[in-house]
Structure formats: C-alpha cells, structure tokens
Amino acid sequence: MPDQRLVRVELPEEPPAPSAYAEADRRQAIADLLTGNRFDPPNLPKGPYALAVSVREGRLVLDIRDVDNRPLHVLALALGPFRRLIKDYHMVVEAHERAVAECGPESRVQAIDMGRRGLHNEGAELLQVRLKGRVEVDFETARRLFTLVCALHQRI
Template sequence: MAEGGTPTGGKLIRVVLDDDANGLTPMQEADRNQAIVDLAADNNFALASDPGRQTILHLSVQDGRLVFDIRSEADETLQILVLAPGPFRSMIRDYQMLLDSYAAAVAEGREARIQAIDMGRRGLHNEGADLVMARLEGKILLDFDTARRIFTLVCALHRRM
C-alpha cells in the first residue's frame, strides 16, 4: 500500500547506501543493516509517475543534501530527488541521543530504562516516517513501514549532512 492506502505494485528490488559504515556505532550499524534487510523483505516504494515499476534506490548525501537516486532494474537513473537536510536534523540528533542512551542502559542492565527508551525510539521513528512521506509526497508512493526504514537509513547517513 502506498500513501493513501493505494497499492502500487512498485517495489524496491535493492537499496544501496552510497556511504560506508565506518564511524557508526555498533547500534547504528545494526539499525542500518536491519533496515536494509527489512526493506529487501517487504516494501512499497514507487515513482508517482510510474507506480508499477520495480526500482533500485541509491541513497546518499552529496554536498550536504540528501539524494534519492531512483534507478531501473538495469541500474539506469530514472529520477533524482534532492532534499535539504534541515527538516531532518533535529530528529536525527534526537535519534542519535536515544541510541546512545539505549546502549548505556543495555550496558548497565536497566531493563525498565531500555523499554522506555525503545518506546521513545519507536515514536521518533513514526515522526521520521511522517517527515519522509511528507518530503516525498507527489513524487514517491510509499507506505508507512517503508518510510520508517528509510528514515533509519537517513539517520545512518547523518555524519555527512
């Protein structure tokens, strides 16, 4: 289902982060890898102009901007969307603080704190998904779960924004 509940038939057949994982904490790397695995298993993502097409997403940061390079199955660019990072910055900062707090709570074995932080993290993921959907509205059709996973990948790229 895409935004508005309409099935698109469009799927991401691959997601490529044009960045390496160097400098990520183990928690960030685990989040990043899980988002890629989850997107490979289940996603709804399509160009609004061609909702049935299977695509490849190259996600990167170039010159401080977030770049969605959407490609065909033959890896030829179909559309490039460039987003200013400003609207994402405070959420990314908050997400990083939550991950750091989560890692500290795990190290200390504080189960109640871990659960509270995890609830906050889910809430922030929801806000991030809403922002991703709003920023891509009219250009990309995607569902909420796909947007949540893309937000995780945007957070993984934050070092270059």
C-alpha cells in the same frame, strides 16, 4: 501493484557506522526494506526499482534506477526539516546503547526504546510528507528509509 517496490538499496561505500549497534540497525533496515516495501514514483515507468541513498551538500539524495541500474530520476530533499529528529534520534540510540551495556533496569531500556520508536515514527511521517507527489511510500517503508537517513547522517 507488486512491481511498485524496491528490489535493491545501495548506500555509499563508507567506513562502518560508529558502533556495532548502529551498523546492525542499518543492515536490518535494508533487509526489512527489501523484504517488504511500497515505492511508487507516479511519473516514472513501472518498477521494480533500485535505489541509491546518499547525503550530499546537506541534501538527502534518492537516485532511483531500474533493475538494470539505468538512471530514472534523482530526488534531492533538504535535510533541514529532519535535523532535529536525526539529532534526537542519535541521542536516544546512544542512551539505549548505554542502558543495555550497563545492564540497566529493563524498565529504563523499554522507556528509552519507546522514545526511539516515537522519533522514528515522527521521522517516517515527515519523510512521507516530503516525498508526497514525488514517491508514494507506505509507513513501514518510510520508517526504514528514515533509519537509513539517520545512519548516513551519523557518518557525516
């Protein structure tokens, strides 16, 4: 199903992320997402799709549109189940940034990065569970969407 994918991802116009690292992470997540993804909302017309991702009133809002920007469906997911993962993810990212800036031992940077990847995977799995029955996404798509959730939450 090559058309069951995202061809455009939009985030709200906001000030840049708190660090260059976080901003680069967000940009890379969008680029990787658009390079390859599986996004299949079973009850909507066939894609491809555009997706506007935002956080409003403690909810993750996924505004699914067609390629001509016509609204198809809006999903709102409570962020409560993600809060611990998002908080831990931000702490690990900050620790990684500090370790790199301080030119810390490579083993320390790698250990922190492994922790970040573990949290990232946990967040992706949770996102897949929360989207089940609403939007089918593969693991890599879920990982990249989780990065965007963290980026949006960081700006709140």
